[in-house]
Amino acid sequence: MDLLGYGAFFLTTALIFSLVTLGLNLQWGLTGLFNVGLAGFVAIGAYTSALLTTPDDAARLGGFGLPILVGWFGAMLVGGIAAALTGIATLRLRSDYLAITTFGVAVVVQLVALNAQKLTGGPFGIGFIPRPFGGLAETPLLFNLSNLAVVSMVTLIVYLALEHLSRSPWGRVLKALREDERAAISLGKSARFYRVQAFAVGGAIMALAGALQAHFTGFIAPDNYLPALTFQVWVMLIVGGSGSNIGAVIGSILVWAIWAGSGALTSVLFSPEQQARAASLQIVAIGVMLCVILLVRPNGLFGDRPRRARFGKRAKEAPDESIAKS
Amino acid sequence: MSLQFVVDGLLAGSMIGLGAIGVTLTYSILRFSNFAHGDFMAWGAYATLAVVGAIGAMFGKIAPIAPLSFGWPLIAAVVIGMAITGLLALLLDMVLFARLRAKGQAIIVVMASFGASMALRSLLEFIFSSRPTYFSRAIQIAMPVGFGIRITPDQIALLLLTAVLVLSVHLLMTRTQTGRSMQALSQNAALARIVGIDVAKVVRVTWIVGGALACVAGVMIGILIQIRPFMGFDMLLPMFAAAILGGIGSVPGAVLGGLIIGLAEAGAVQLIGAEWRAAVSFIILMTVLFVRPIGLFGVRER
Amino acid sequence: MSQTVLDVRNLEAGYEPGVPIVRGASITVGKGEIVVVLGPNGAGKSTLIKAIAGLVPVTGGTVLLDGKDITAAPAHTMVRLGLAFVPQTENIFPLMSVEDNLKVACGILKPRETPARIEEMYAAFPDLARHRKTAAGNLSGGQRQMLAVARALIVHPKVLVLDEPSAGLSPKFVAMVFEMLAGIRISGVTILLVEQNAKAALAIGDRAYVLVEGKDRHEGVASELWNDPVVAELYLGQRRLDPERGRHSGKGSAA
Numbered sequence: 001m002d003l004l005g006y007g008a009f010f011l012t013t014a015l016i017f018s019l020v021t022l023g024l025n026l027q028w029g030l031t032g033l034f035n036v037g038l039a040g041f042v043a044i045g046a047y048t049s050a051l052l053t054t055p056d057d058a059a060r061l062g063g064f065g066l067p068i069l070v071g072w073f074g075a076m077l078v079g080g081i082a083a084a085l086t087g088i089a090t091l092r093l094r095s096d097y098l099a100i101t102t103f104g105v106a107v108v109v110q111l112v113a114l115n116a117q118k119l120t121g122g123p124f125g126i127g128f129i130p131r132p133f134g135g136l137a138e139t140p141l142l143f144n145l146s147n148l149a150v151v152s153m154v155t156l157i158v159y160l161a162l163e164h165l166s167r168s169p170w171g172r173v174l175k176a177l178r179e180d181e182r183a184a185i186s187l188g189k190s191a192r193f194y195r196v197q198a199f200a201v202g203g204a205i206m207a208l209a210g211a212l213q214a215h216f217t218g219f220i221a222p223d224n225y226l227p228a229l230t231f232q233v234w235v236m237l238i239v240g241g242s243g244s245n246i247g248a249v250i251g252s253i254l255v256w257a258i259w260a261g262s263g264a265l266t267s268v269l270f271s272p273e274q275q276a277r278a279a280s281l282q283i284v285a286i287g288v289m290l291c292v293i294l295l296v297r298p299n300g301l302f303g304d305r306p307r308r309a310r311f312g313k314r315a316k317e318a319p320d321e322s323i324a325k326s
Numbered sequence: 327m328s329l330q331f332v333v334d335g336l337l338a339g340s341m342i343g344l345g346a347i348g349v350t351l352t353y354s355i356l357r358f359s360n361f362a363h364g365d366f367m368a369w370g371a372y373a374t375l376a377v378v379g380a381i382g383a384m385f386g387k388i389a390p391i392a393p394l395s396f397g398w399p400l401i402a403a404v405v406i407g408m409a410i411t412g413l414l415a416l417l418l419d420m421v422l423f424a425r426l427r428a429k430g431q432a433i434i435v436v437m438a439s440f441g442a443s444m445a446l447r448s449l450l451e452f453i454f455s456s457r458p459t460y461f462s463r464a465i466q467i468a469m470p471v472g473f474g475i476r477i478t479p480d481q482i483a484l485l486l487l488t489a490v491l492v493l494s495v496h497l498l499m500t501r502t503q504t505g506r507s508m509q510a511l512s513q514n515a516a517l518a519r520i521v522g523i524d525v526a527k528v529v530r531v532t533w534i535v536g537g538a539l540a541c542v543a544g545v546m547i548g549i550l551i552q553i554r555p556f557m558g559f560d561m562l563l564p565m566f567a568a569a570i571l572g573g574i575g576s577v578p579g580a581v582l583g584g585l586i587i588g589l590a591e592a593g594a595v596q597l598i599g600a601e602w603r604a605a606v607s608f609i610i611l612m613t614v615l616f617v618r619p620i621g622l623f624g625v626r627e628r
Numbered sequence: 629m630s631q632t633v634l635d636v637r638n639l640e641a642g643y644e645p646g647v648p649i650v651r652g653a654s655i656t657v658g659k660g661e662i663v664v665v666l667g668p669n670g671a672g673k674s675t676l677i678k679a680i681a682g683l684v685p686v687t688g689g690t691v692l693l694d695g696k697d698i699t700a701a702p703a704h705t706m707v708r709l710g711l712a713f714v715p716q717t718e719n720i721f722p723l724m725s726v727e728d729n730l731k732v733a734c735g736i737l738k739p740r741e742t743p744a745r746i747e748e749m750y751a752a753f754p755d756l757a758r759h760r761k762t763a764a765g766n767l768s769g770g771q772r773q774m775l776a777v778a779r780a781l782i783v784h785p786k787v788l789v790l791d792e793p794s795a796g797l798s799p800k801f802v803a804m805v806f807e808m809l810a811g812i813r814i815s816g817v818t819i820l821l822v823e824q825n826a827k828a829a830l831a832i833g834d835r836a837y838v839l840v841e842g843k844d845r846h847e848g849v850a851s852e853l854w855n856d857p858v859v860a861e862l863y864l865g866q867r868r869l870d871p872e873r874g875r876h877s878g879k880g881s882a883a
Contacts, residue, residue, distance in 0.1 A: 034433050036361070036440055089615050095433050096359040097615060100566045103361070104608040107563050115601045227559070231444050234437065280451035287445025291422055294438050298429075503739075506724070506732040513721045520681070520715065521733040521779065522707035 008144035010260060011253075015151045016213045018252035021236045022158055022245060023205030029242035030166055031198040032178035033087070034099045037106030038206055038233055043113060043225035044082055045075035045207025046214040050126045051119070053215075060118050060126075068130055072211050079207020084200035091195050106230065113222035125221030129214050147216055154212060155249070158205055162245050165201075174198050228283060232259065235290045241300025251300065259286070329473045331592040337481055337550060339588025340488035344543035345561055346568035346580035347495060348536030354512035354575030355532045356427065358435040362418065362443040363540060363565065364558030366411050368450055370541025371548040371557065374400070374407030375461065393479035395462040396549065404545050408538035415537035416530060418442060424529075443559065450555035458552040461545075484546050491542060492581050495535065499577055504531055512575050560604070564591070567607040571614050573624025582622065586610070631659045633694060633818045634680075634711075634787050640688035641679035648687060649675040651842035655820075657787060662809065662819045664829040664850060666859075667839035673822040674716065676839065677789050680820075681713035682706050694786055708736050710786035716795050719776035722765030726756055726775055729764050733779045749778045752815075753808075770801035774808060781817065788812070790821040794828065806832050830854050 020042055027033045035041075049071035054063030066074075086105055090098040113120045120126065132150055136143040165171050173194050214220045232255065240251020262285070266278040293300065345367060352360045381399040382388070390397040422442060426435045468476035499505035507528045510518040519525055540558070547557050568587050572579025591606045614621060634657040642648040649672045657663045667673045678684040680691050682703040691699045698709050706713065721729050730749060734742045750757035753774050759767060764775055773793055780788055793809070794802040802825060810832045813819055823829035830836055833850035838859055846859055853859050 032433070034436060036437075089612060093615065093619050096353070096436060097570070097619070099361075099433075099436055100359055100563075100570070101611065101615065103566075104563050104611055108605055108608050111602065111604050228444070231440070234440070238437075277452050277455060280448040280456075283448035284445045284452060287441045287443075287448065290441035291438050291445070294434060294441070295422070295425055298434065503732070503735060506728055507735070509724055509728070510721050510732045513723055514718055516683070517715065517718060517721065519703040520683070520706070520713050522704055522735050522783070523732070524704050 005141045005144050008141070008148045010256075012144065012148045012151050012216060013213075014253040014256040015148075015155045015249075016209050016216065017233065017236060017256050018249040019151075019155055019158060019209035019212065020206050020233050021240070021248040021252045022155075022162055023202040023209065024233055024237050025242060025245060025248040026162060026165075026205065027199055027202035028237065029244070029248070030171060030178065031174045031195055031202075032095070033091075033195060033199050033202075034095050035102045035199075035202070036099050036230055036234075037102030037104065037109075039225040039227060039229040040102070040106035040109035041079050041083060041203045041206040042210035042213075042229065043106075043109045043222075045079045045210030046220045046224070047113065047120055047126070047210075048078040048207065049075040049211035050129045050214050050220055053130050054126060054128055060121055063126075068132055068215055071215070072208060075207045075211035076204040079210070080200045080204035082207075083203020084196055086203075087196040087199035091192050091199070106225075106227065110222055110225060113225065120222075123222060125219060125224075126214075127219045129218045129220065131215055131218050151212055151216070154208070158208070159245055159249065166245070170194070170197075231283075231286070231290075235286055235293075237300075238290060238293050238298075239300055241302035244300075244302040247300055247302025250302065255286075328596070329475050331596050332589070333475055333477050333481065334595070335589030335592030336485060336585065337546075337588070338591055339585035340485060341543045341546050341584075342561065342564045342568050342588050343581040343584025344488060344491065344539045344546070345558075345565040346572065346584045347492075347577055348540050349565050350569040350572065350574055350576065350580040351508070351532050351536050353569065355508055356423070356435075356529065358423075358427075358432050358439065359566065361436065361439040361562065362446060363439075363536065364560070364562040365443050365446040365450075366415055366537050366540035367544035367547065367558035367561060368553075368555055369414055369446060369544070369558075370407050370411040370537070371544035371553045372450055372454055372555075373410040374403045374541065374545050375459065375548065375553060377403035377406045377410075378461065390462070390464070394483055395464045395466055395480050400461060400545075400549075404542065407545065408541045411541035411544075412534035412537035415533040415540075419529070419533050447555050447559055454555065456555055458554045460552055461548050480549055484549065487542070488546075491539065492577075495539070495577055498535070504528070508532060563604065563611070564588075564607040567611040567614070570619075571610060571621055573621030576621070576623040579621060579623035632656050633659050633661075634820060635692040635695075636676075636680060636689070637692070638689035639676065639679060639686065639691065641675060641684050641686045643675075643684060645685075645687070649684075649842055650679055652689065653839060653842060653844045654689075655837050655844055655847075657818055657820050658834075659818055660813065660816055661834045662813050662821070662832055662850075664826075664833035664836040665820070665822045665839055666826050666829070666836055669824075671839045672842040673839050674791055676842075677713070677791055677820065677822050681711060681789055683713075707733075707783050707785065712780035712783060712785035712788050714776045714780050714788070714790045714793065716791040716793075720764040720767075720772050720779070723763055725761050726764055726767070727760045729775055730756075730779055730782055733782050736783055745782055749782055752781075753778050768801070769797050770804050773797065773801070773805050777808065777812070781812065785817070787818045787820060790819065792822055792824060794823065794825045802828060827854070 020038065024035060024038055027035050051062045052064050052066045052074045053068055053071035055065050057063055082105070086098070086101055090101045114123055133143055133146040136146060177191055177195060236252040236255040237248055239255055240247030240249070262282050266275060266282060270278040345363065348366070349360065349363050352358065352363065378399050381403060385399070388397050388399050422438055423435055426438055466478040466480055468478045470476050499508060507518065507523045508531065510521070510523055511525060511528050515525065544558060564587050568583035569580050570583070571586060572581070572583030587607055587610055590610060591603050594606045595603055636653065636655045638652045638654055639650055640648045640652055641650040653676050655663065655665065665673050665676065675684055679686050682701050686700040689699070690697055693710055696709070698706070698711065701709060721732065724732065727746065730746050731742065734745065737745060755771055756775055756778060759771065764772065767775060777790070777793070793805050797805065806828050809819060809821070813832070821829065830850045830853060836848060836850045836853045837844045838846040848856060
């Protein structure tokens, strides 16, 4: 019984991660937009939904005590707008600028979460976030299972929507643009608009995931949205294979299993005072894993394509010729 | 407001600028934003700290040089630390970046640098723990120099050191064959090979120069503030902002960008509060991207 | 023919494996000669000389320079081996001054020789001397070509290889470039060039090859080749056009 409860808990978390990974897959896998600040967009979603749905708190703005669904839609809206603005600022430039800007977004969101006490509760975060089926909290198993059902539903809906989108003409345009960044830039406004849309939808999905997580745990704090989160999700996408939605989901579950498993292992193997250090070793291992996968199997388990090796042959002869042409 | 922010800003700007030189060189010559560059700073600082410890173990306690908080062991250690950091950058390029570069997808290299950054930083945390540490716990008395500005001997020494280093790099870039080769490579890699430039060699020099300067910046942070595994990661956004503000590929631009951001940060700390310091670089970055994405001294990409 | 400097035998080369663009081309260049490679569009002329210069993977055949095998040597070692290449486009560093463009190419010279050698180049190309400090990107098309050639010559190459030096230039500059090449030959430099502008190239060339579908199909003395009906057939794939239209159609030969 305990095991079943834990299984449900584990799967719920893994599916929430999948949702973030699906958002990232839309941005990176389908559109080739590089987001290294996704923790920021997840945080935006979590905080937006928390603000909208928590009961009134004298210490900060809101909460507004609105229904949970309103919180989720609000999260998607705000996350989408934030992503759209980021895209508008950078998508006419080389992809590195988007990377740097998204990184900056995450830094600033973290800063706001920590320091804007009136808005975010500061370092202590926000508690008393209403949980769906909160009434069932007395019976943890039932509570976990019903949450799993909700999260599974949402993930499934997003998954199907994304599958549909990527096969639509819209998705085909995005794929075409992905293959040739220079063309995408030179095609001008219309191409840029497509990419901004994809980036915004991806951001909205990440924000939704953040909101789901917030309502699942009932409590959020700035520490939940450190760069390590961005990093985890990237590993999930790369393991699963960028470009594949099913890969994104399976990669997330797999990596989360490895993460949780190795976490459990370190807590058994190391004394409590050594655990912080052991945790950092865990991150080292995952970082090395990301680099190894990029080197050895860049398409992951389910990658949809050999990314067109544009200067493949010549590049081998002359490693730096490709630099000149890119 | 007090003019003290000028000194604070110049110091912060020096650290940012020294780091931004490496960022701008890697970007213009290897065509990717290296997210691990900040961690070179932290590695440089810890490497230097370790060497100082080793020297202390070998030669016993050594008194600092008159008004400064440090003595020759630190100076010797920085030189060794610069070499170690340069080699670390070189090694990372060999096992990771060069191989991905050969596959021809620049953005994959960026992602790998992100992974490497995470691994390098966490490795430091594992070895040295995340507790801050210091080169010296001695407290220096700041001397008043007029206009309400106070400055410590360490700060003066480090500002001078920055000026010397920046000038050296500038001369290296403009007056030596190596520097011209670096410029050539950043402008047209194919042609650079045709005129006889050994690209692999220039790439090595780029990493060594970038790594060595990152080490100095890291040690400066260590002397003036503290040493932490996250110290370099926290500098990443200011460094990128400085490199972009100055114009990618421009060494003087990176330094000027660093100083502008350092001064702006110091001003903001006085006006708004220290907790918002990190937002300054973001605001400057966004302004540059909207108004003049090629930066102050940049040129349009071909 | 005098002593052979460059000897290309049955060269095969291409960007993709299994898709050769150059398919067994053989050409020789004698000391002090100007040799022109002509051919219709897509014949593989550019690929041929890029392969000789180490810029395109070679899949078969050999390239000998002064009897030494330089086949597929890395591009950056070519100047040291004695082969200097001038690409068709983007053949200068636009943000560097004229002087730095010359200096950066002097890597294989002894540092104390460099200043004198640069002055020699300025003497040979006075137009460049007037623009020493100018960013190369601000030069005119003809001046850029001049700088690219000077930069290649500065290292005393055994052979100077040029890819369509007249491409994209206005007629005034085309004449200037060919005059310049003729002048360089007088000073004893061996030249191999690929050209679309057949008439102008044959006017200064000693010998010429016609390349068709990646193979050398015809060889001859430049002055005779121009009137050779076989060449007209091979080169144009049709009867010779009326002079004016030929030039403007850009289909190779003409006039």
